Amino acid sequence: MEILVCVKRVPDTAENEFELNSAGNDLDRDDLVYSVNEWDNYAVEEAIQIVDKVGGSVTVITVGDDESEEVLRREMAMGANNGILLSDDAFEGSDGMGIAAILKAEIEKGSYDLIMSGAQADEGAGQVGGMLAAMLDYPYASLVNKIEVGDGNITVGREIEGGNQEMNEMDLPCVLSIQTGINEPRYVGIRGIRKVAKLDIPVKGTSDLGVDADSVGEAGAKTKRLDYFVPDMGDGAEMLEGSTDEIIEKLIEKLKANGGL
Amino acid sequence: MTQIFAYIPFKNGAAEDVALEYPTAAKKIDEGASLTAVVTGSGADLDTVANEMTSIYSEVIKIDHADLAYPNAEVVRKALVNVIPADAIFLTAHDTFGMDLAPGLSVKMESAYAADMVDFDGLDGTILKAVRQELGGAVSTHMAIDISSGVVMTVRPGSFGPVEGSSAGGSVVDKSGDAGDVSVKRKFLEIVEAEAGDVDITKSDVLVSIGRGIEDEDNIEIAQELADAMKAVVSCSRPIVDAKWLEKSRQVGTSGQTVKPKVYMAMGISGSFQHLGGVKGNPFIVAVNKNPKAPIFQVADVGIVEDILDFIPELTEAVNDL
Numbered sequence: 404m405e406i407l408v409c410v411k412r413v414p415d416t417a418e419n420e421f422e423l424n425s426a427g428n429d430l431d432r433d434d435l436v437y438s439v440n441e442w443d444n445y446a447v448e449e450a451i452q453i454v455d456k457v458g459g460s461v462t463v464i465t466v467g468d469d470e471s472e473e474v475l476r477r478e479m480a481m482g483a484n485n486g487i488l489l490s491d492d493a494f495e496g497s498d499g500m501g502i503a504a505i506l507k508a509e510i511e512k513g514s515y516d517l518i519m520s521g522a523q524a525d526e527g528a529g530q531v532g533g534m535l536a537a538m539l540d541y542p543y544a545s546l547v548n549k550i551e552v553g554d555g556n557i558t559v560g561r562e563i564e565g566g567n568q569e570m571n572e573m574d575l576p577c578v579l580s581i582q583t584g585i586n587e588p589r590y591v592g593i594r595g596i597r598k599v600a601k602l603d604i605p606v607k608g609t610s611d612l613g614v615d616a617d618s619v620g621e622a623g624a625k626t627k628r629l630d631y632f633v634p635d636m637g638d639g640a641e642m643l644e645g646s647t648d649e650i651i652e653k654l655i656e657k658l659k660a661n662g663g664l
Numbered sequence: 665m666t667q668i669f670a671y672i673p674f675k676n677g678a679a680e681d682v683a684l685e686y687p688t689a690a691k692k693i694d695e696g697a698s699l700t701a702v703v704t705g706s707g708a709d710l711d712t713v714a715n716e717m718t719s720i721y722s723e724v725i726k727i728d729h730a731d732l733a734y735p736n737a738e739v740v741r742k743a744l745v746n747v748i749p750a751d752a753i754f755l756t757a758h759d760t761f762g763m764d765l766a767p768g769l770s771v772k773m774e775s776a777y778a779a780d781m782v783d784f785d786g787l788d789g790t791i792l793k794a795v796r797q798e799l800g801g802a803v804s805t806h807m808a809i810d811i812s813s814g815v816v817m818t819v820r821p822g823s824f825g826p827v828e829g830s831s832a833g834g835s836v837v838d839k840s841g842d843a844g845d846v847s848v849k850r851k852f853l854e855i856v857e858a859e860a861g862d863v864d865i866t867k868s869d870v871l872v873s874i875g876r877g878i879e880d881e882d883n884i885e886i887a888q889e890l891a892d893a894m895k896a897v898v899s900c901s902r903p904i905v906d907a908k909w910l911e912k913s914r915q916v917g918t919s920g921q922t923v924k925p926k927v928y929m930a931m932g933i934s935g936s937f938q939h940l941g942g943v944k945g946n947p948f949i950v951a952v953n954k955n956p957k958a959p960i961f962q963v964a965d966v967g968i969v970e971d972i973l974d975f976i977p978e979l980t981e982a983v984n985d986l
Contacts, residue, residue: 414799416934417876420957421802430803499767499777522763526798528779533767542738542849545764558853563760566858566912566920571736574849584906625776625815629806631798633957640951640967647975650968651982654950657966661948663870663927664894664983 404459404552406450407515408483409506409532410443412467412474413525428630439474442521444481444588446581449550450519451482451589457552459516460484466494466505475604480595481588491608496621503534505619508612510539515576517557522546522580529580536578544571545580666697666787669725669748671756671765672717673735677709679716682757682819684826687720689755689819692784693792700725701834702748704740706733718834720827728840731847737764738848745772746844751814753792758818759918766818775814778807782823787811800936801959820937861913863897869926870896873916874904875939877932877953877972881909886976887931893983899923901933917942932972935960952976 414421418436423429450461462485463478465471475486489505497505510518518536522545523529529545536543548568549560561569562582573579609616617623643650658664670686672679683701690699701721703714706728714726727747731739748754750773756762758780770777782804783795790812797804809815865871872891878884884898891898898914905915916923917939924945931952933939940963943949951964954971961967968975 416800416802420955421799423803499779500770503771527796527800529763530767530777530779533764534771534777537741537768537771543764543768544850545737546760560856561760561764562919563855564918565922566915568856568858570853570856572851572853577849583902587908625810625813626778627808629793629808631803631805634797634804634962640949640961640964642961642967642969647970647978650970651979654966654968654979655982655986657948658894658927658950661927661965663896663929663948663950664986 404453404457404516405514406454406459406461406517406519407510407513408443408446408450408461408463408478409518409520409535410447410463410465410474410478411440411521411524412437412465412471413440416525423631423633427632430631437470439477440521440524442523442581442583443478445583445585446519446521447478447481447483448586448588449581450517452586453517453550453552462487462513462515464489464506464509466490466497466502472604476596476599476602477591479599479602480591486602486604488604488606489608489612490606491616493609493616493620496624496627497619498624498626499528499530500534500625501619501623503531503538504623505612505614506531506535507538508614509607510535512612517576518578520578520580522582532578532580539576539578542573542577543579544573544577546582547579548582548585550579550585666694666753667749668693668697668699668753668755669702670699670721671744671754671762672701672703672713673757673759673761674703674705674709674713677712679713680757680759680821681826682759682821683717684720685819685821685824686755687827688824689781689784692786692824693753694787697753698723702744703727704729704732704735704743706730714836718832718836720832720834722832722834724834724836725839726836727843728838729843729846734852735761736848736850736852737761737768738850739846741765741769741772742846742848743843744769747839747842748773749814750774751812753811753814754816756816756818758820762818766816770816773814773816775816776809776811778809778815778817781817781819797937800934802957822941858912861911863914865897865899865914865916866921866923868897870894870929871899871916871923871925871927872896872929872931873899873901873933874931874972875901875933876903878904879973881907883973884909886973886980890929890976890980890983893980896929901936901939930960930964931976933960934958935963
């Protein structure tokens with residue numbers, strides 16, 4: 404089975420405290436720690452496990468700048484066979500629809516049975532997988548937390564409300580967005596990254612893909628981000644301050660008053 | 665006139681709460697817009713919901729088809745494309761169904777797409793101004809959405825206040841005949857119900873709930889000790905279940921359990937909306953997090969900026985000494 408996994412380099416929410424820049428219109432990106440989108444690791448792990456069972460290969464792909472190559476290499480260190488970087492100045496400022504159109508152009512040049520993405524990334528939209536499927540006229544399932552490969556089709560479980568699971572049978576090729584918890588992504592060490600450091604990762608732009616530069620990037624985007632801001636805290640929490648002993652004393656009073664003790 | 669259509673999700677003949685929230689969202693998009701509810705399904709449940717919606721919406725479109733008996737997003741999408749005007753504003757909830765339906769629907773309708781809207785700031789010509797969050801709720805953004813060729817949007821449940829629905833006096837329009845060919849390449853099989861766990865976290869008045877801040881499986885012990893001291897139960901957020909440190913039945917959130925405790929101790933939990941969606945009944949929320957900017961502090965009653973690994977054992981000792 405030929406599997407393509409779409410990944411993204413994102414600011415790491417576990418490693419960063421997000422501050423706005425001095426103009427207040429963007430994040431202060433100078434000291435941000437980036438990593439591969441958490442959900443994507445689960446998708447790549449799942450792809451590797453499927454190929455281990457039924458044969459085939461795993462290709463990881465991303466739309467991004469030069470620095471995005473590092474996340475492709477990381478996923479190749481996990482066990483993905485190939486990496487493709489889609490990069491062009493014209494791609495900058497693309498909205499979800501633009502990203503999906505760029506990916507579609509490359510996907511149509513290959514022959515993939517299964518395309519996966521993380522269920523969501525840093526923007527929290529969870530949009531590219533569903534768009535890509537609709538553009539390709541492939542069936543789609545989101546929030547997938549179980550996959551069983553059959554003959555010419557697959558059975559997938561979707562995580563729905565209340566911890567329940569919705570089981571579906573899908574024709575191949577199809578597009579799936581993968582939810583965290585579907586597996587336990589393998590650890591990648593420095594040695595693993597070194598092993599794939601010299602592997603060739605082709606870089607493709609508008610002319611290679613046959614994408615009209617005006618249809619993607621900022622020019623083609625129907626949704627634009629105007630600024631970033633930190634929401635008004637509103638009433639917010641009453642912050643308890645002082646020494647730890649003082650805080651605990653105040654907290655215990657409040658817990659007693661509210662039925663916690 | 666702007667036309668807004670709102671998809672009504674329902675279960676067992678009862679509409680989800682978001683049905684009362686769309687009218688508030690629609691007013692914030694365009695005060696003068698027309699608002700139509702869209703209900704898809706099959707049989708008696710569908711009719712019950714469609715009729716119920718006439719008290720809130722002046723027009724209710726129903727699409728009745730045997731293949732829609734279960735809301736398979738692929739089937740619903742095909743039907744909607746044939747029924748909804750191409751340049752419409754289409755709203756659905758940012759829930760597990762909406763996320764399945766909406767991105768592909770925007771492609772098929774050749775519309776713009778915007779996900780997980782938490783606020784709208786009106787229309788300026790064909791530009792809709794909206795607010796959403798990124799990075800797990802750590803930052804918000806203002807968006808400009810070009811809706812000249814229509815837009816599909818998901819709205820976050822609970823973000824728009826519910827209307828008092830009573831007397832819209834609307835009517836049901838049956839568009840089942842317009843649905844067209846709804847054959848798809850994805851077949852719904854069954855729902856596998858969540859397994860019951862060793863502890864029922866929904867029955868406890870006090871929850872000591874742990875998140876990423878617990879850092880290691882071995883540290884769960886300190887949370888259990890605090891829970892024992894408080895006669896509480898340990899629950900958790902999603903990353904703890906993903907790491908297989910606690911079983912799924914302990915997870916609080918839209919994809920886990922909905923809890924209604926009196927006191928909710930959020931320990932090292934950042935407070936994503938998916939997590940908070942599982943905390944109901946307005947409990948007294950105590951948040952302890954070493955990140956002073958954690959979104960949880962916006963909703964907690966009491967906030968403490970400390971590392972839970974240091975704080976929890978000290979609190980346990982103090983409670984035991986009472």
